[in-house]
Amino acid sequence: MKQKKWPEAWHEVTPGCIVFEPGNASTYKTGSWRAQRPIWDNKKCIKCGICYVFCPEACISETAEGFFAADLDYCKGCGICAHECWPQAIVMVEEEV
Amino acid sequence: MGKVVGMEVGIAAAEAVGLCNIDVAAVYPITPQSHIAEHLSDIVHDGRIDAEFITVESEHSSISACAGASATGARAYTATSSQGLMLMHEILPIVSAMRLPVVMGNANRAVSGPLNIWNDHTDIMPQRDSGWIVMHAENGQEVIDMTIQSFKIAEHPDIMLPTVLNMDGFQLTHMIEPLEFPSQDEVNAFLPDRVPFATLHPDNPLSMGCFNMPEIFAETMKAKDAALINSKKTIIKIWNEWGKMFGRSYKPVETYKNKGAETLILTMGSMGETASVAVDELRAAGQSIGLVKIRLWRPFPLDELRAAIKGCETLIVMDRAISFGGAGGPLGTEIKSLMFHDHDRPRIVDFIMGLGGRDVKVEDFIAMVERAAKKKDETYEYYGVRE
Numbered sequence: 001m002k003q004k005k006w007p008e009a010w011h012e013v014t015p016g017c018i019v020f021e022p023g024n025a026s027t028y029k030t031g032s033w034r035a036q037r038p039i040w041d042n043k044k045c046i047k048c049g050i051c052y053v054f055c056p057e058a059c060i061s062e063t064a065e066g067f068f069a070a071d072l073d074y075c076k077g078c079g080i081c082a083h084e085c086w087p088q089a090i091v092m093v094e095e096e097v
Numbered sequence: 098m099g100k101v102v103g104m105e106v107g108i109a110a111a112e113a114v115g116l117c118n119i120d121v122a123a124v125y126p127i128t129p130q131s132h133i134a135e136h137l138s139d140i141v142h143d144g145r146i147d148a149e150f151i152t153v154e155s156e157h158s159s160i161s162a163c164a165g166a167s168a169t170g171a172r173a174y175t176a177t178s179s180q181g182l183m184l185m186h187e188i189l190p191i192v193s194a195m196r197l198p199v200v201m202g203n204a205n206r207a208v209s210g211p212l213n214i215w216n217d218h219t220d221i222m223p224q225r226d227s228g229w230i231v232m233h234a235e236n237g238q239e240v241i242d243m244t245i246q247s248f249k250i251a252e253h254p255d256i257m258l259p260t261v262l263n264m265d266g267f268q269l270t271h272m273i274e275p276l277e278f279p280s281q282d283e284v285n286a287f288l289p290d291r292v293p294f295a296t297l298h299p300d301n302p303l304s305m306g307c308f309n310m311p312e313i314f315a316e317t318m319k320a321k322d323a324a325l326i327n328s329k330k331t332i333i334k335i336w337n338e339w340g341k342m343f344g345r346s347y348k349p350v351e352t353y354k355n356k357g358a359e360t361l362i363l364t365m366g367s368m369g370e371t372a373s374v375a376v377d378e379l380r381a382a383g384q385s386i387g388l389v390k391i392r393l394w395r396p397f398p399l400d401e402l403r404a405a406i407k408g409c410e411t412l413i414v415m416d417r418a419i420s421f422g423g424a425g426g427p428l429g430t431e432i433k434s435l436m437f438h439d440h441d442r443p444r445i446v447d448f449i450m451g452l453g454g455r456d457v458k459v460e461d462f463i464a465m466v467e468r469a470a471k472k473k474d475e476t477y478e479y480y481g482v483r484e
Binding site: 006007009010011012013015016017018019020021022 | 257306320323
């Protein structure tokens, strides 16, 4: 996954390391950190949205059918959604290297 | 120039801050800094200046409040001492990393324990690597002058770093000295309004103090180091400008009768005045001796120190602090290390003395000079400790 580059050299760092572009954290794709990915079983899903509420990365959103899915560009694979899902509709599976 | 007044130096420090058009002061009182806190609070609450005095609950908060105020573009001042400075420690490298020009006064006092409220330099030394500009004043006039200079230094667009002005607790802060204040017009002419590099404002969002991944942290640290090292030339420029305006010159390393002297005493802070009397007495007795005084501790003025001690045979370093378990006092070990590659460097004798308010008198300096002459090696020694 292609990442936004850091300043190349020390003298390109802005004074105080100030970031002048608001909201640019979204250009950093934290999905590259993931070791496991969440897989939804929509037969078990009751569309309660608890995964959406608890996702610390705010990368889970509702699909057109009312189910839920993670944006894998940002999902770090923390597993909180699977832990919180009380119908156990989410399982974490190993990413293949 | 204004007329000479008799005033306690701590009060004078607050009066000097009062001339600097500050926006925010967040100061928590602590002996021997309390008179600065109290008098600055009076100046604000008597309506003499238009500033906000934040009565914080601790020094961790006073420095944090100053950092926040400074990030919005305000001119912010704080002052502390000893334990207060230790409590600020966590925030100090953040202020410098964010390039916020907070100005601090520090009334040097021993660090506990055991509890001791008197002067030495053990409070500022643990802050040495925080990335701040660290300066030491020798007398009350310097406290006034350097307090005003501090704002210009800190805020200069080529510097943008916080400064701490050290003034020895009691020995300096509680002395009543004849002092001369510049007029408000003169200060205004010397010290322009702050023009911040960036400010926190909802209309123009930006982020300060951001997270650094390993891929960029080292580059950020090098940039911070370079900013501090590069600040020296601008500090000298500002000091020269002050000298032209007010007739009192300031240099990173001050000298007294150092030309051609075989032996040199090196001091930092108020004891330089006493040492100069010892130099006079020893010179009258036929000794080839002089004095060098470190005014600018960070960034360290190595070139200026080399020039000041050129040709001397013995350099006697007076350390008013300890680096426990180390190779000597912080000043002594640093100077030895910086001069390690100099082929014609002097023999460097390091004395640890004057701790926790122990007076260092003229006769003590003379005794240390005698002891240094007899000393064969360069190991450090405690002076005046009862055996």
